[in-house]
Amino acid sequence: MKGRNITQYGPGALLPAILLSACATTSASKAYLPAVDVPAMAETVPVGTANDDAADDPAIWRNAADPGASLIVGTDKKAGLYVYGLDGKVRDFVAAGALNNVGLREVTMADGSRRILVAASDRTDRAVPRIALFMLGGASGKLSSLGAVTFLPPGHAPAEAYGFCMGGPLRAGELARAYVVLKDGTVAEGALVEQGGSVAAMHLRDVKLATQSEGCVVDDAARTLYVAEEDIGIWKVPLDRETLGAEAFARVRDEDGLVDDVEGLAVARGADGKGWLVASSQGDNAYALFDLQTARLAGRFRIRGGAIDGTSDTDGIEIALGDFGPAFPEGLFAAQDGDNAPDAQNFKLLSWHAIRTALGLD
Template identity: 70%
Template sequence: MGAGAVLPLLLAAACASVPTAPRPYYPAQDVAAKGETAPVGTAAADAADDPAIWRNAANPAQSLIVGTDKKAGLYVYGLDGKVRDFVAAGALNNVDLREVTLTDGTRRILVGASDRTDRAEPRIALFWLDGTTGKLAGTGTQGFLPAGHAPAEAYGFCMAAARAPGELARAYVVLKDGTVAESRLVEAQGRIVAEHLRDVKFATQSEGCVVDDASGTLFVAEEDAGIWRVPLAPATLTATRFAGVGQPDGLVDDVEGLAVTRDGAGRTLLVASSQGDNAYAVFAADDARLLGRFRIAPGRFGATSDTDGIEVLPGDFGPAFPNGLMVAQDGDNAPAAQNFKLVSWQDVAAALQLP
């Protein structure tokens, strides 16, 4: 064998011998899920991604969960985990919802999702959710972000309550390059359209986002860096660091789904998926203090791992979830396809000694 043939073998052996650093695995309390959804229809793939919760105030046990199969469309589940509806709507990645008031005074549930079907043309897919039947219906439109953003891929998504007269809600699309585009959702000739307003840009790939309507604050997860806080009141969107990857904030990249909830004392909490060590971090939203970490541990419904999207809502959701509901995507639900796990927030609060 000549020297020219030996050199590549030596280089390959040297590369193979370089150890990979173990990922951090920070302490966390164990909490068991109390339910799970049926698996999404796309098997043997990373498909389930992000949930949203609609709380039925009149009959909390009949509340609904909306979840994405990012290869196929949008599911609606009951709290029993059974499928109420499915819409084959393409590659919908992240989802959120708000109850809105139309110009005729009608109250409806508006569901929005980031549409990745065309990776070069970022879009918002919009639906109406019927809280009684659990069925989804199209709004007759898809809101396109302005052409100046193309080519770009719609990735993360979240919504906020209306912030000005004439709006139904605000929508935030996180493009894969770290740009977050804010649009207002309005009625126009019997349809719902998105009108672009402004942007904020992060340095690297970002996805998870959530808006705290009470304080008017947008939180964004930059996957390899941490969480950013963006006040929505100023004319210009400016981000400040909220929490970073590593200690003392207890986040292991990727930082993925974000959710806002309230504790028993009325304090606002920010919950984040610390995907890199299969855990969830809970922060005080006002001062970014880390209040605790937990994992969804093995039990009747299984553990979670590699969680992308999460949602947490306070309130009564019936006997199984009397003081809040958490829904978390499960990246490994083998032997079945991926799904979403349901957790009693009361159990999380007890494990972390929250009010």
């Protein structure tokens, strides 16, 4: 942990004001920390909402039987949800309102069938946080809506469902765990369960960060949730404990490779168990990669070079390891591009092998 003191914050606890000021990054520190260039291998068709901040967050489904037929789900936070093939072409679009962050999981239903459950934070009503639910057809690439469920913690004031991520089930009878990050820094955890042939969400517990937060990701292997507090840094939340508590993981400062805002988070776990956490360092258009075993910064990269334009102002990111075909032999990294001018925003696709090689990772 680079010698940092680890402080835990339980439900309802806020960071001390002195820590907020100490962690703030000044404009002078945004001196473009060293980062290697990695080119995109492909890009998606732009989202339909033009001239606006619209594309936001991707999720990846790997087709183990036919890796080249894998799918990417991405949000247009002004309009709904897209499904793309690895060639970047649109396979489906569902007009579903203001869906911000998206996640997906393969789940086992009560009848024993395996389904692809897709869920997204629904900001259509800024006072009532909801989770929009879908099933994704792996062969068809089509989404079928299961509706939306309200997800406001008991006693919480009206709030906006901002960030979202999913994790594997932690108890019998669950399909998955869902984590909704409200804009005030509250992270609400719930269980997604099958109910009457559909999917319902049951609120379980919360953890509170002090300021605006959004990006989150679950490391299933370590049963740990990571959350990005935009101007402060990254927190880790062990999920095996009865009460959720946040521990400092990386801060907005040069030695941790992060420039505010800290946005999307993604975890890569190899077959050997080695894990990496990648964060969108939006303030300098880069991506910081951390070794999950040591919590040390392992390197930084930017998406640029090659025939496809690079990225800037990235919100959501995602990684999935494994064979995705010749262009992505070891894994796929997807990142939202906040400036795809003259076209609308879209998602850039990179080879994990290219990233790993550029950073000299084992």
